[in-house]
Amino acid sequence: MAPNSSPRRVGVLGFGRLGQSLVSHLLSQGPDLGLELVFVWNRNPDRMAGLVPPSLQLQNLAELGERHPDLVVEVAHPKITQEFGGGILQHADLLVGSPSALADASTEQQLLEASGRWGHSVFVARGALWGTEDIARLDAAGGLQSLRVTMSTHPAGFRLEGPLAQVSCSAPRTVLYEGPVRGLCPLAPRNSNTMAAAALAAPSLGFDGVIGVLVADLSLADMHVVEVELRGPPGPSGQSFAVRTRRENPAQPGAVTGSATVTAFWRSVLGCCQLPSRPGIQLC
Template sequence: MLAADAGMIGCAFTNTSPKLMPAPSGIKPVLGNNSVAYGAPAGKYGTFVLDMACTAAAVEKIVKAAERNEPIPKGWAYDEKGVETVDANEALKSLSLQSFGGYKTFHLSTVHEILTSVLAAGQLFAGASTGFRPYEHLLHDARNRCRDLPPARRIRGRDVGDDQHAEGRGERHLFCRRKIPGRTRPAQPRRRPCRQFHGRDPQRARQRHRPLALTKRSEIRRSRVARYTKIGVIGSGKIGGNILSHIHADGELKLTFVLDPVADPANWDGVPAEIFVTDAEAALERPVDLVIEAAMPKVLAELAPRFLQSAAFCGFSCTTFADPAIEQAVRGACEKSGHVFFVPHGAMLALDGIGDGRALLDNVTITPTKSGPSLRLDADASGLLFEGSTRNVNVHATIALAGIGFDKTVSRVIAAPGQETMEHHVEVSGTGLHWDLKISSRSLGGVTGAYTPHSAIGSIRRLLGGNGIVVA
């Protein structure tokens, strides 16, 4: 509509989820309804607008037919066996809709899928379950390029801000035709707003059709620039639950899934029940920019390499990297896709200094002192329980990854009956340095300290980006 109001023809495409259309002669849906819209100026008749989906009918029409216990027309949907059906209930079970133009429209919908995923830095839904990601390395680059484009300055000869340089080159940015030296166009009559859509108030119509580039800068909300906007969460315990709530409360982020086989959606006010999934395959099909794991090491080991094919990954269960094969699999997935695996600090301080100075370090020792229940042991557990290379504590694994590795990082685990706090003593020594850190926080019950959920949220905030002054 903005393009049409500026005297141009505009078109827009989108791909959608869930998948609704099977391939010709196929059974399983592989594409959404992948809508397309066009707008063009129509002189005294206002604006021509076409907005349609590539399926023969909308799901809502089938729902209404099922509610009225009425059949649906032929050519709308298939049943679960891929056979054309007129039974609305069978169509809702399969959610497999026919395209309105047979194989031609299916292929047109495929074009929309490609254009949307590459040009708009979106998700290629068609390959989510197959690992087909031919354009994945282009997506974040395309997004950043779009964000770096200069704002529109001139529309049909009207100044918006300082555009002397553009006018000198004979250029107009958004919604404007490029001037060609030596060529002129005949004057065009001023187009009046269409009363059919906007009533009899021309001023109101002009306001509703005002191009975005003419909006005052003070009216444009300058939001933070986030690298990731579509977020998936694995696990909804103390840490995962806090992250889930934080993301859901953020108006600029979209929670696309929560993978947890035992989560009860009723415990999360305002979070749609369909966000929760119990099957990893269902989560892998959801569009996502960043996946945050707060579950178990074996879950991270299994899912991180798969999600890294199409998204960044942040994992809290870092003890899984004590197995060199898993670390190699994750690193290989990152190198192949160009995505990043993030290691959150998990309530452990000084990781930045340990990482920066790793070339100077000789020894790193971590000594946690906790009550038996905080170590998943009996309350009367006491004394030194373990001393050796780091293997089974996530925050220790984080230090090992940041510093000199699992084999050279020493863990000493001490149980203290009746202790209410969770204490970590970190000793670091190397060429020209010696650090002695003591970290203490109250136990929330189990193995999680009071500071841990806050540190997790802090890590996620840094990953999501921001503006203003940032401590690096």
């Protein structure tokens, strides 16, 4: 921020582990970075008691615009972006912390239309996706043929819905889902965000072409493992360019969000605050 510029006003939706960390950073470091926390909203406002100053607690999401935010950060649940994202963009840029919301095609279209109408950006946090820029550059150059993202952790770290919630995870390693990311996001909305970020980084494949694999592994009680495998089309010799990465992210037992992801998200907030508002969806 330039010395004489006004602070960038930030609102936070969600007060789970990620939201609490973000609020703490904004209160302690924000003023020195040109950032001002203007509200915190949570579906259960009781969780904010004693932790968020009453003046910063937003009780009614419909009154968000009265706080005049420049950036609203969603770290609550994909349904918040699906239900309120378009309205938020009327007032501010939106940083989506639950990109699995965009697996719903109507939500993606609604956000794009609202972004274009009001001139505000839709930022998407890369979260635990390693090599985001490399994937995006390869895809833009036409060099990406396949992309597969595998998320493995202890079953206590999953928050599953629908038929996946009924699957038994008594075996040492259980593959819960393998298929297009679009089909996984509604069943594991809080555990598929890395895969959703990959689908957005590789629009030539998108939610229908990027393959997501969700694995319950009883040996990973304190860790989330994300493996990314990509391959390009065969070259003149018949060989294909290929990359495989493995990211081991320490996590508290039963936690949805790993420790390194919390740090990465704060960097995403700082990153998008340095970018100009412009219509469209962009990873940060």
